[in-house]
Amino acid sequence: MWAPYARDVRLRLDDEVIAMRATSGGWWVADRIAEPGMRYGYELFDGENWSQTLPDPRTTSQPDGVHGLSEVTDPHFDWTAEWTGRPLAGQVLYELHVGTFTPEGTFDGVIGKLGYLRDLGVTAIELMPVQPFGGERNWGYDGVEWLAVHAGYGGPEGLKRLVDAAHAAGIGVILDVVYNHFGPDGNYNGMFGPYTAGGSTGWGEVVNISGHDSDEVRRFILDSVRQWLAEFRFDGLRLDAVHSLDDTGAYSIMEQIQEVADDVTARTGVPRHIIAESDLNDPRLITERDGGGYGLAGQWVDDIHHALHTIVSGERHAYYEDFGSLDALAKTLRGGFYFDGTYSSYRGRTHGRPIDVRSIPAHRLVTYTTTHDQTGNRARGDRPSMNLTPAQQVLKAAVIYCSPFTPMLFMGEEFGAQTPFAFFCSHTDENLNRLTSEGRKREFSRSGWDHAEVPDPADPATFEMSRLDWDFTEEQQEIHAAYRELLRLRRELGLSRADLSRLTVETGDGWLAMGWEDVILVANLSDAEVRAPYGGELIYSFTEPEVGLDDTRLGPWEFALLRR
Incomplete structure (x- = not known):
C-alpha cells in the first residue's frame, strides 16, 4: 500500500x-x-x-460502503460469451444510469433489458460511473475508490455478469470513469499520500497527475484503466471532463490511457475504445499520435447538441446564448465544432480549433439529442421529451441519426419518457447533503432558473421520481417505433460514412437539408410551413409531408428522408 x-x-x-x-x-x-x-x-x-x-485506496470491493473494510476479490470469472468486439464506426451508444434504468436498479436489472436494447438498434451501452460513493443513491461522479464497484448495484461479480451477458447478446459495454476529482464522502486518500494537488475543479480538489509524487497517482489511474479493460472486459471507457485534468506533462495522461487500451487490444484481439468528454474543442484528442494528437477513439461534441436544442426548444440562457440559428447548426453538422477559433460571448473569449474533416473520420465525434448532463443539470431535471411535441422529439432524433457521427441515446428518450432525471445523492454526512443542495440552488440561480424549482438532491423522492417508467402510452409507443425505424434506416442506408468532407449541408428559410449523393434529410426547424428545393422518393417520415420530384413541402417540425 x-x-x-x-x-x-x-x-x-x-x-x-x-x-x-x-x-x-x-x-x-x-x-x-x-x-x-x-x-x-x-x-x-x-x-x-x-x-x-x-479502506484501501486501491480496494476492489467495499461490501459495507465507502467507510467500511475493504474485501479481497478473486479476479477469476467464468466468461461464457465469445466476443470479438467491433470498431467504433457504425455503433449506436446508449447511456444509462444503473440505479434508475430499471425497477431493480441493479446490473441484473440491466441484463433483463438487453433484448429490448438490441431490438431498438443499440450496439453498445455506456454505463454512468459505478465506482463506490457515499450512501446508496448517486449519479456516480462522487466516486472515491477507482478500482471498486458499488455494492448496491451488484458489486464486481454483478458487473462482470452484465458485461458477459451483453456480449452474448451482441452488445458492447463502455464504462464512464472519473479521474478528475474524488467525491467528498469517504475520500480518505489524502491521508495516505498526495493524491490531490490543491485547487478546485468545481466538483472537488484537483487530482495530482502533474505535481510532486504524481507518478504513483498516474499509475493508480492507469492500473484502473487496465483493470476495467482487461479483467472486466469493457469495450471502452468514457473519460469524464478531461478539460479539468491538471495535465501539464510532456506525455498527456490521455495519451497514456490510450496506450493501455492499445496494449489490451493487441493482447486480446478485441478493440478497446477511449472516448473523452471535453469542453476544449481541441481536435488533438482525436488526432492520431503520428499527427501530434492523443489518438483517442472519439469525443463527445456538445456544440451539435446545443445548436439543435436551442432551435427546437427556443432556450438561449447560460451556455446556450451563442446558439439558436440554423447557420450555427449547419456549421456544427459540417465540421463538428461551432467554436473553432471563434469568439464565444458566453466565455468572453475566443474558443476552440477547427477539425480537419479530411483526416478525422466522422465517427470519432459522438453526438446526441440529450445526455445525463443536458437533462440532469437543469433545475428540475426535466427531459426534452417533457417539453417538446412527439414531432419535435423525432425531428431531433432524425437530425442526429441521419448525420455521419456516432449517435448516443440517453435512456428513455427513445420513447419520450415523462419522468425527469434530476441530480440526486445520499451522502452519509448530512452537512454534505446540505452543502450540495445549497450549491445546486446557487448554480441554477446564476443561470436564470428559479432556485425554488430545484428538488433536494438528498430527498429519496428525488431519486424515485427519476426512475424510468416502462409502461408506455400509445404516444410513447409511436415515438419508440420512430426511433427504432430511424436506427434501422441508419444501418441499412449506411449513413455512418467516414468522409465528412463529402457531406452536403444547406439551409434556407426555416429548413435544413443534410445528406449524401444518394440520400438526404430535409427538415423544417420552425413552427411555420416551408418549401425546400429538394425532392425524390420518400424513404421515411414521422408525419405526412408533400414530397415532389423537385421540392418538398413540410409542416412545422416535419422532416423527410429522401432517396435522390
Missing part, C-alpha cells in the same frame, strides 16, 4: 493487527497472502496518533 505521508502503518486483517514495513517510494508491505474474502483496512500513524481503520 502506498502511503508516503505515514510515519508508520499497520494492517487490520479481520480481527488481527499486523505491522507493515516500509519499502522504497512510500510503499508499505505486510507479509501475508491476500486471499479472496479477506476483510481488511489500514491504520496510519502520523507521529502522534493512529488513525481509524481506513
Whole structure:
C-alpha cells in the first residue's frame, strides 16, 4: 500500500493487527497472502496518533460502503460469451444510469433489458460511473475508490455478469470513469499520500497527475484503466471532463490511457475504445499520435447538441446564448465544432480549433439529442421529451441519426419518457447533503432558473421520481417505433460514412437539408410551413409531408428522408 505521508502503518486483517514495513517510494508491505474474502483496512500513524481503520485506496470491493473494510476479490470469472468486439464506426451508444434504468436498479436489472436494447438498434451501452460513493443513491461522479464497484448495484461479480451477458447478446459495454476529482464522502486518500494537488475543479480538489509524487497517482489511474479493460472486459471507457485534468506533462495522461487500451487490444484481439468528454474543442484528442494528437477513439461534441436544442426548444440562457440559428447548426453538422477559433460571448473569449474533416473520420465525434448532463443539470431535471411535441422529439432524433457521427441515446428518450432525471445523492454526512443542495440552488440561480424549482438532491423522492417508467402510452409507443425505424434506416442506408468532407449541408428559410449523393434529410426547424428545393422518393417520415420530384413541402417540425 502506498502511503508516503505515514510515519508508520499497520494492517487490520479481520480481527488481527499486523505491522507493515516500509519499502522504497512510500510503499508499505505486510507479509501475508491476500486471499479472496479477506476483510481488511489500514491504520496510519502520523507521529502522534493512529488513525481509524481506513479502506484501501486501491480496494476492489467495499461490501459495507465507502467507510467500511475493504474485501479481497478473486479476479477469476467464468466468461461464457465469445466476443470479438467491433470498431467504433457504425455503433449506436446508449447511456444509462444503473440505479434508475430499471425497477431493480441493479446490473441484473440491466441484463433483463438487453433484448429490448438490441431490438431498438443499440450496439453498445455506456454505463454512468459505478465506482463506490457515499450512501446508496448517486449519479456516480462522487466516486472515491477507482478500482471498486458499488455494492448496491451488484458489486464486481454483478458487473462482470452484465458485461458477459451483453456480449452474448451482441452488445458492447463502455464504462464512464472519473479521474478528475474524488467525491467528498469517504475520500480518505489524502491521508495516505498526495493524491490531490490543491485547487478546485468545481466538483472537488484537483487530482495530482502533474505535481510532486504524481507518478504513483498516474499509475493508480492507469492500473484502473487496465483493470476495467482487461479483467472486466469493457469495450471502452468514457473519460469524464478531461478539460479539468491538471495535465501539464510532456506525455498527456490521455495519451497514456490510450496506450493501455492499445496494449489490451493487441493482447486480446478485441478493440478497446477511449472516448473523452471535453469542453476544449481541441481536435488533438482525436488526432492520431503520428499527427501530434492523443489518438483517442472519439469525443463527445456538445456544440451539435446545443445548436439543435436551442432551435427546437427556443432556450438561449447560460451556455446556450451563442446558439439558436440554423447557420450555427449547419456549421456544427459540417465540421463538428461551432467554436473553432471563434469568439464565444458566453466565455468572453475566443474558443476552440477547427477539425480537419479530411483526416478525422466522422465517427470519432459522438453526438446526441440529450445526455445525463443536458437533462440532469437543469433545475428540475426535466427531459426534452417533457417539453417538446412527439414531432419535435423525432425531428431531433432524425437530425442526429441521419448525420455521419456516432449517435448516443440517453435512456428513455427513445420513447419520450415523462419522468425527469434530476441530480440526486445520499451522502452519509448530512452537512454534505446540505452543502450540495445549497450549491445546486446557487448554480441554477446564476443561470436564470428559479432556485425554488430545484428538488433536494438528498430527498429519496428525488431519486424515485427519476426512475424510468416502462409502461408506455400509445404516444410513447409511436415515438419508440420512430426511433427504432430511424436506427434501422441508419444501418441499412449506411449513413455512418467516414468522409465528412463529402457531406452536403444547406439551409434556407426555416429548413435544413443534410445528406449524401444518394440520400438526404430535409427538415423544417420552425413552427411555420416551408418549401425546400429538394425532392425524390420518400424513404421515411414521422408525419405526412408533400414530397415532389423537385421540392418538398413540410409542416412545422416535419422532416423527410429522401432517396435522390
